[in-house]
Amino acid sequence: MTGLFIIVGVVAVVAAVMMLLSDNAVHSALFLILNFACVAFFYLMLDAPFLAMVQIAVYAGAIMVLFLFVIMLLGAETAESIVSVSAGLPGSRRYTMVAAALALILLVTVGFSLTGDTIDDIEPAANPLVQIVHGAATVNRADIELDGITIAENVIYGDVTRILEIAPGDHEVTVRDSETGEVIQSGTLAIEAPEMPNMVMTVLVYDTYDTLTNSGEATQVLTAFEQDLNAPTGDYARVTVFNGTGQPISFQDTGVFGITGDTAVLASDLAPGTSSEALLLDEGRYRSLRVVRPADENADDGAGQPLLTIPERTFEASSVVLMMVNAVPNTEFPTIRYSVTETLATFGSPQAVGYRLFVEYLLPMQLVALVLLAALVGVIVIAQQQVAPARQSAARRPVRRRVSRPLTSVITNQVAADAPDGPQLTTGDESAGD
Amino acid sequence: MLPPSPVEVEAFVILSFVLFVIGTLGVILRKNAILVFMSVELMLNAGNLALVAFARQWSNIDGQLFVFFVMTVAAAEVAVGLALIVAIFRTKHSINIDELHQLEG
Numbered sequence: 001m002t003g004l005f006i007i008v009g010v011v012a013v014v015a016a017v018m019m020l021l022s023d024n025a026v027h028s029a030l031f032l033i034l035n036f037a038c039v040a041f042f043y044l045m046l047d048a049p050f051l052a053m054v055q056i057a058v059y060a061g062a063i064m065v066l067f068l069f070v071i072m073l074l075g076a077e078t079a080e081s082i083v084s085v086s087a088g089l090p091g092s093r094r095y096t097m098v099a100a101a102l103a104l105i106l107l108v109t110v111g112f113s114l115t116g117d118t119i120d121d122i123e124p125a126a127n128p129l130v131q132i133v134h135g136a137a138t139v140n141r142a143d144i145e146l147d148g149i150t151i152a153e154n155v156i157y158g159d160v161t162r163i164l165e166i167a168p169g170d171h172e173v174t175v176r177d178s179e180t181g182e183v184i185q186s187g188t189l190a191i192e193a194p195e196m197p198n199m200v201m202t203v204l205v206y207d208t209y210d211t212l213t214n215s216g217e218a219t220q221v222l223t224a225f226e227q228d229l230n231a232p233t234g235d236y237a238r239v240t241v242f243n244g245t246g247q248p249i250s251f252q253d254t255g256v257f258g259i260t261g262d263t264a265v266l267a268s269d270l271a272p273g274t275s276s277e278a279l280l281l282d283e284g285r286y287r288s289l290r291v292v293r294p295a296d297e298n299a300d301d302g303a304g305q306p307l308l309t310i311p312e313r314t315f316e317a318s319s320v321v322l323m324m325v326n327a328v329p330n331t332e333f334p335t336i337r338y339s340v341t342e343t344l345a346t347f348g349s350p351q352a353v354g355y356r357l358f359v360e361y362l363l364p365m366q367l368v369a370l371v372l373l374a375a376l377v378g379v380i381v382i383a384q385q386q387v388a389p390a391r392q393s394a395a396r397r398p399v400r401r402r403v404s405r406p407l408t409s410v411i412t413n414q415v416a417a418d419a420p421d422g423p424q425l426t427t428g429d430e431s432a433g434d
Numbered sequence: 435m436l437p438p439s440p441v442e443v444e445a446f447v448i449l450s451f452v453l454f455v456i457g458t459l460g461v462i463l464r465k466n467a468i469l470v471f472m473s474v475e476l477m478l479n480a481g482n483l484a485l486v487a488f489a490r491q492w493s494n495i496d497g498q499l500f501v502f503f504v505m506t507v508a509a510a511e512v513a514v515g516l517a518l519i520v521a522i523f524r525t526k527h528s529i530n531i532d533e534l535h536q537l538e539g
Binding site: 001002005009012013016017019020025028029032035036039042043045046047048050051054055058059062063066067070071073074110114347348352353356357360361364365368371372374375376378379382383385 | 444476482489508516
């Protein structure tokens with residue numbers, strides 16, 4: 001990677017210098033395009049793929065084509081050669097000294113700023129991201145409020161709100177039944193900026209019961225845990241298991257054939273109300289996933305009584321899934337509910353740039369659009385001023401044209417033009433045939 | 435937060451500094467108005483590169499958005515500037531910036 005950077009960096013600098021030194025302006029423009037392509041490559045290295053494409057399309061495409069067009073139009077390829085710095089205005093030697101001193105100051109400043117404290121030492125403060133999952137089976141539809149503001153209405157069981165960026169600190173989450181409007185559960189959660197990059201705090205409301213056998217009335221509990229919502233690279237799905245039952249559980253994959261030794265324990269001894277680490281599962285169909293008691297977690301298919309054999313499920317690549325193992329009333333055997341959450345946009349991707357652009361920078365973007373509009377009008381005005389004299393001469397031309405020409409001469413000229421081998425008539429009025 | 439860049443971000447900043455200086459030299463030394471203009475574009479690009487590098491360093495996408503804005507304004511500026519150059523060429527029959535001194539005090 002470093003070698004690639006050095007090669008492309010050298011190409012970029014050489015292209016810039018050649019642009020500066022070329023006598024032919026067309027060559028300069030072509031070298032500048034090469035330089036822009038190198039810069040686009042650096043954007044890719046710096047995790048800015050969207051900007052790299054914009055750089056190619058706008059700079060190397062539109063802007064440089066405009067430059068080349070104007071150079072060709074004006075015939076300004078070799079308008080000048082470089083003049084030496086010393087030859088010039090009277091007193092330029094003094095200016096050269098001043099310029100050299102300023103350049104030295106700039107070099108020293110940049111050198112100090114680059115060799116001083118590294119910027120790695122400073123930790124940027126990030127706001128926590130939060131999403132709220134409706135995981136209470138006994139509540140059909142729920143309205144979810146965050147700090148008194150309704151952020152989602154009629155959320156069905158298993159669905160999730162969109163990811164919100166909030167200030168760190170205490171936040172009040174209220175879940176209401178959409179039909180009756182009564183508060184199911186309300187609580188204050190301390191939400192801090194996550195330790196790990198781009199982790200999202202998932203707030204979950206789920207049902208709990210009195211005893212292990214889940215008898216009695218369901219009460220809803222709010223809980224929060226960190227979830228990795230970055231889309232996994234490669235053909236993997238990122239799966240998090242949440243234990244919403246009243247007993248510890250384990251999560252195992254008995255393999256395709258359930259052969260001894262083929263069993264993989266994906267999550268071991270999850271306490272009630274906790275979530276597993278994010279599991280990276282190969283994409284594809286799964287028929288062998290089971291929820292078992294922790295004592296049976298190494299048992300193969302058939303041995304031990306699984307709490308739940310998970311029905312066939314397809315996990316898609318690059319998806320993030322929350323698997324909620326929920327309690328069922330009056331039995332110790334749980335049920336499962338999936339919540340497919342949105343994934344975080346990759347840094348520098350069009351989604352990430354567009355989201356930020358429309359959420360945080362809408363007004364600047366509108367202003368830039370106005371600037372573009374003003375530039376458009378300005379260019380039209382400038383072009384109009386140039387066209388004006390040409391239009392006057394075009395208006396004068398019909399006056400000079402011979403109008404009272406005999407029709408026969410027009411016809412004979414036309415015949416002559418259609419059949420070049422025919423008898424050539426007077427060629428003094430060539431435009432008449434057109 | 436992103437993992438550290440495989441190439442030091444400082445290297446990109448130094449490179450952008452070098453490109454900026456080359457662009458400045460172009461503005462100072464060249465007499466052809468179109469080449470002066472192209473050198474200004476080079477300077478803008480060097481600034482953009484530094485902005486993207488810092489955005490990467492801070493894992494903050496705002497730097498990339500600023501580059502986006504700079505590109506937009508640069509496109510508008512090029513359109514107007516080249517129209518002006520063409521207009522000046524029509525009247526003065528030259529785009530040598532030493533011959534364009536009507537506004538000289």
